[in-house]
Amino acid sequence: MTEASTHRYLIALGSNRRLPGVGNPRAVLDAAVAALAEEGWQVEAVSRWIDSRPLGPSLRRYANGAALIAGDLDPPETLESLKAIEQAFGRERRGQRWRSRTLDLDIVLWSGGAWHSPELAIPHPAFRERDFVLRPAAQIAPHWHDPVTRLTVRQLWRRAERRA
Template sequence: MAALARSGWEVEAVARVIDSAPVGPSLRRYANGAAIIAGGRAPLAALASLQDVERVFGRDRRGQRWRSRTLDLDIVLWSGGTWYGPRLAIPHPLFRQRDFVLHPAAQIAPDWRDPVSGLTLRQLAARAVRRR
């Protein structure tokens, strides 16, 4: 969170970190969390800033898609609703199926609505529990 603040982001809320199984072929477990950050950036500028923070932590985006990584920052939701481009889609296309995204996000923003489904993060997280 300190690295985000140093990059000009205001960290408004941070969820507890949870342990989760990998997506894809990795064998190691992952630590996942969520944060609400504000910075007045357009979506692509926000993405570039977050990828700069990933690089500071040693993230290399070249090569295998599902390989282990030191840090993975995603824009899952945005106060502007939806945004679609060739490098970025908001909301994140898979977030509704990923309990490791939904549960931390619901901790800090339970009433935030998915602009596509209209459901709150609390409702989406409850559905993820029932799917297990």
């Protein structure tokens, strides 16, 4: 039997709602990082939290950040793990898109390159245009490459800054 291989993932975290018993959105992100570790993920690095404007109809500002995690789950299993954590934090996936939420965990990149299935696309389809993803990601994974553009996270962030 072969050993399970370790995969590394760059995860974007976001919250714009208080969670009773946890606190404000920044406290929710702190608790989410702890939940990742409790689920068996090795948390290798965590960015500083930043504040950002919401996309879509939500009026509440977001707390955002990024984390590098490692584990032996393939991308579909990782997505299920992240969804379970979101659900434990009260995330509901019905109703209006981009509404306020207690926790959003997105797979941005992974050490295996690109992944495409009906349920999941890696790299995240919109990450190249999102400062609230790129800025924290550049703090902890500046040299990770986008397998599509071949640019580093730092290069993508600098391009996004110039457009802003």
